[in-house]
Amino acid sequence: MSTDTPMSRRNFFTNLGRGAATVAVVGIVATACSSESEGITTSAPAPTPTTGATDLVTTTTTRAPQDAAPTTTEVPPPVDETAAVVWERANLGFVSAYVLARAGEAVIIDTGVAGSEGSIGDSLAAINLGWDDVSHVILTHRHNDHQGSLPAVIRLAANAVAYAGAADVPAIDSPRSVTPVGDGDSVFGLKIIDTPGHTPGHIAVLDPVGGLLVAGDSMNGSNGGVIGANPQFSPDMPAANASVKKLAQLTFGTVLFGHGEPIEAGASTLVVALAATL
Ligand SMILES: [Zn+2]
Helix, strand or coil, rough: CCHHHHHHHHHHHHHHHHHHHCCCCCCHHHHHCCCCCCCCCCCCCCCCCCCCCCCCCCCCCCCCCCCCCCCECCCCCCCCCCCCCEEEECCCCEEEEEEEEECCCCEEECCCCCCCHHHHHHHHHHCCCCCHHHHHEEEECCCCCCCCCCCHHHHHHCCCCEECCCCCHHHCCCCCCEEECCCCCCCCCCEECCCCCCCCCEEEEEECCCCEEEECCCEEEEEEEEEEEHHCCCCCCHHHHHHHHHCCEEEEEEEEECCCCEEHHHHHHHHHHHHCCC
């Protein structure tokens, strides 16, 4: 496993802005996802997937001194799922995790290898959020470089519900139950898309409003472009290629990969071109 210097690299990108990412040299896809999870416990899945609704927090205004109007109870409006999310990358070296946020509420997608929670917390802080603002944690798949910090993340994000593709849930180690999701499900207004092949339960996540796809390892970034799933670590390449063709039917400007540099414009056009070669 890489023991890169995520902090310094992350700060580099933070200081220079996202534009700097486009000039970074990558070419590290081949190191990705070298192992399955082994010897891990099975989490009992919740009976039904939840949708994006989160518990409304009721707050009570402070009573003003004397003669004030009666105390009122304010209920914050539900999260506006018609607004695009903002995103922040936790560049963990050879793998990335992402924070997607809207209206003071955040979703973490993937958690890196064990020990990545500090960098993920830095990404939250970069958009002025904290662990208490994390309502959902989504794993694109069960590989250790994506689920490694889930136990730590789920303890820090005490309010969060965890999700993964149904077929991968039994291979995920979590202190709280992991809710199985798949095609047709929505979390925080984000659409879940089954993309098997790299693992049986691999999922991608689409923000249809902002045109943002989090691809996990269904595809990889390479030299500023996009390539398919890595054959070395994808046991079912016909399914993986079919998943790319499925993603090519969607429209998105930005794609975020588990491995490789994000593409921030014209992404789905590149995926259509890739799919035509598979
Ligand atoms: Zn993987």
